Amino acid sequence: MIKKFWPILGFIFILFIFFWQFFFKGLLPIASDTIVGLYYPYRDIYSKDYPNGIPFKNFLITDPVRQQYPWKKLSIDSIKKIELPLWNQYSFSGTPNLANFQSGVFYPLNIIFLLPYSFSWSLFIVLEPLLAGIFMYLFLKNLKLVNLASFFGGFVFAFSSFFVTWLEWGNILHTALWLPLILLSLDKLRKSRIWIFVLIFSLSSSFFAGHLQAFFYSFLVSLFYFLFRYFEKKELRFLFLFSVSSALSFLLILPQLLPTIKFIGLSARSSDLLIWQQEGWFIPWQHLLQILIPDFFGNPSTLNYWGVWNYGELSIYIGIVPLIFVLYSMLGRKEKEVIFFAIILVLAFVFSLPTFFAKIPYQLDIPFLSTSQPTRLIYLIDFSLAVLAGFGLNKFIKSNSYKNILVSLLVLGGFFALIIFLLLLNTFSLNTSNLEVAKRNFVFPFAIFIVTSILLLLKIKTNKSLTYLLLSGLVIITIFDLFRFSWKFNTFSKQEYLFPKTQTTSYLEKNIGNFRIATTDPRIYPPNFSIIDEISSVEGYDPLFLKSYAEFISAINRNKPNINPPFGFNRIVRIENLNPRFLNLLGVKYILSFSDLTSLGYERVFQEGQTKIFENKNVIPKVFIAKKILSAKDKQQVINMMFENSFEPRTEVVVQDLTNLEIKGKGEVQVKSYNSNKVEVSIQTSSEEFIVLTDIFYPTWKAKLQNGKELKIYQSDYLFRGVVVPPGKNVITFYNALL
Known part of the structure; x- marks a missing residue:
């Protein structure tokens, strides 16, 4: 029994190790340390002991506490009241909630939120690598890979850079983790009717999880995979089953799809300032170095990142050992599945790098695609690499080809040698500090490569009794490599840091009524934080927000009736002009500020630390x-x-x-x-x-x-x-x- 299910038990055991701080110390996998370290009024309650704010690990992963965590809580609280969470009255002076898609209102795994919310959220995050790994294992096992190779591919997918850098967001990885189960369902569709329901469930679950772009990529790969399998035998029954499953899935997702389409049509999404011409919209060519050295450009958690734009959007890494087996899978006789996923890999690179083909959707302004950042294709890059790594290890176990493994090591070693040469000559003309960061972060991946090379060559020459011991060593090296990568980037924080009650928020809750608040500084009560305390705000942070609201707030900020884009804000909408006429009309009763606003006619009614609350006595009734x-x-x-x-x-x-x-x-x-x-x-x-x-x-x-x-x-x-x-x-x- 244990022998049969050891890979599943292995994933569970590995998850306990990876999330040990949650299971054994009670720390939550969410960047709540940034709440008390960056933002007021939360910093005020710790100001005596931490005048500069509580130290926090990674400023780059604040989005989950500013978006996904509050949205999901709002939705779950409504569902527990047997209400459909259609509307969010607490952001943007009121905005669609269900239709914003990322709330994931209909996602089946929301069932875990019957438990206390912060604990449920943590389990929600834990499930991401667990389910991704298990589903990938089952998919690869169905492709006739041995247990160890299937387990290896599943682990690589679950802890690849895409899963590591998006771990704490929740919605995007819950969308992505269903892909291997969808592909498995397609392979099983002709064998049993139950797989029709598995396919429908996995497709719709991926959609309902709440990340439209990731689902689009999953659906494309699923469609291509179906065509790949269909043209093998051209069975009409297979075509019929797929068509029926897709049609039923489409009908099932309509309650989410139609409101979202309506919202997108009325949103300011097409006016988003993330224009495709800016650096970092595509993966910069130089950032391909991260395939070998993930922190060549530094890391935001150590405050030494010097690369282009956003580390999380550009990181491509599956580990050194898996990369060797990716190369190995491409040598010699190749399975047809290897060719398929190699093509997916190439296409993902072509459309995520600044190539001629990648720019076409943006030049033609194709709806949806023209506002979607192509760096998210790293999802498919990592997925394809994980599949190929599994196939590579499987081939290595079975064939034991000295020539092919030597070629793989020489190719990868050649790239390492080239990087050493470029660093020594400082070909990139880096300043001293950046060069030191690159050199320092080169050492660990290179050491992994050297140790792996020795083990692989030992495996070639050793007897079979030591084979699995050496292979297990390679798996352990991979686990260590990817765990180190993830632990360095992600945060585990104290429960008490997660939106602690303050005197400021208590005052607002008691006195706000049906009115709204505004702030004068982005460090004060950032957009969407008010959702947690059920306080309505004129501010908001969401890729989808009403164009009419963007136009109106933009006109206020410009202090003239100019409603033309660009609006001067990027997904985060704030009022910067405290014009009483419009604040009155917007129902702004309280303004939170560091500075004095009495000269503008507002009365100071409360202060906690540096955060002052001013009351607008002339607010217009609701x-x-x-x-x-x-x-x-x-x-x-x-x-x-x-x-x-x-x-x-x-x-x-x-x-x-x-x-x-x-x-x-x-x-x-x-x-x-x-x-x-x-x-x-x-x-x-x-x-x-x-x-x-x-x-x-x-x-x-x-x-x-x-x-x-x-x-x-x-x-x-x-x-x-x-x-x-x-x-x-x-x-x-x-x-x-x-x-």
């Missing part, structure tokens, strides 16, 4: 009755009118598609109940009136009277919701729908 309707012909005229000095946002409203409505602007209105998916407003008037709810307009929001009559929602004051209400005493319900 809902009000307009006394005058101004009609505009287009959105440019709307913003023009709102910037006119004569415009009074407290009593006037600019509407684009409403004319000939006579109102008196009299009556009483107030918010009766308020939550993310439903707002109830009670109103009493003697005549037909127009009310404005200063929540973000979005097509999925509907409105109705208590008698069930639907009301049209007008986009009012560029961003908000307005409705015409009949005379009398009424309750208006604003409610959100999936589509």
Whole structure:
């Protein structure tokens, strides 16, 4: 029994070693140390003992605490209330949550979040390399590789650079880990009906996990693999089963796909400042050195990274031992699967490097592709390399070819020799500090290569009784190599650092009501942090955000009615101009600042450490009755009118598609109940009136009277919701729908 399942048990054992700090010390695999080390008001509560902030390991992996962790918590909290988490009222003054895709609302493995959230999140991260390794093992085993080679390929995939650098994000690796199971299902599809369901489940799970680009790559490889298998025998039954499985998967993902497509169409994604001409958009040629020396350009965790742009986006590394076996797999007689994945590898390199072909989607402005950074193709590079490494070890175990292993070692050794030569001559014209970083980080991979070469040559000449001992030694070297690589980059932090309660956040929770906050410094309560405390903010951080909101905030920051892109911010939207007129309209009741804002008319009401809270006494109510309707012909005229000095946002409203409505602007209105998916407003008037709810307009929001009559929602004051209400005493319900 143990002999049969030792690879699975081996993965579990390895995971306990890799995540030992979580299992035995209670440290969480998330960069919570950056919360208390970088950001206020959290730094304030530790300022006595750590005046410069608590030391943190890696500034580059703050995105999970600023995006994935809060989004997932918001979604899970709603699901636990038996509510669909359609809307995020806490970022961007209100924005789609389910439709942003990365929340992963429908992902089946969300079931683990029935446990306490921070613990569940940690298990969510632990599952990534575990499932990736097991699924890859099963796939390679099905391709007739021996246990050790299948295990080896699974481990290499699970701890490759792509998995290491994206480990703590959650969604992207949960999308990627299903690929080997999808390919296994395709191979098994003709043998048993159960594999139809496995294929549908793995395809839809990959989609629901929450990273559209990674899923797109997975689907492409799956499609190519199907065609590869189909043209082997050209069985119509296989084509039929694949078509049915794909069609059912497509129907299954529609509840997520359709809202996301709608959101993308209304977003500022096409105006993203990550333009493809900038350095680092593609993998720079020089960064191919990281295939051999992962930290040739330094490492952000040691604060000595001097390479192009983002270490995590450009790192390609599967270990020295696996790389030798990749070369070995390409020599001599090659299995057809080796040829297939070698082609995938070449294509992934062609479209991720700054080649002629890679630039075509951006030059033609092809939707989706033109806004997707091609460096994420490292996912397919690492996947293909892991498969080839497994095949290489399998061939080595079976064939024991002295010539081919010698060629592999000579090729890799030649590259190492070339790098030594270039470093000694300083051909790259590096400054002294960067050169020292490169030289120092060269030593470890080169030492691994030397030790591996000795073991491989020993294996060639030794008797069979020592063969598996030496092969096991190679696997252990690989584990050590990739564990060291990952432990150096990733963070395990104390539970107490994960969004600790502060006096500042407690004050806001107690007093904010249905209003919003703004900040004057990116170090204060960064965008999306307020989700954790259920405090609404005008700020937000997301690749997808409404174009109308980007235009409006950009106009405020420019202090003129200019709504043309570029908007001056890159996925992180903040207000930099504290113009009272627009802060009032946006419902900003409190402003967090380091500096004094009393000269601008705001009153300081609280201070904790360096963080001050200022109250805006003139904030406009969440809902009000307009006394005058101004009609505009287009959105440019709307913003023009709102910037006119004569415009009074407290009593006037600019509407684009409403004319000939006579109102008196009299009556009483107030918010009766308020939550993310439903707002109830009670109103009493003697005549037909127009009310404005200063929540973000979005097509999925509907409105109705208590008698069930639907009301049209007008986009009012560029961003908000307005409705015409009949005379009398009424309750208006604003409610959100999936589509």
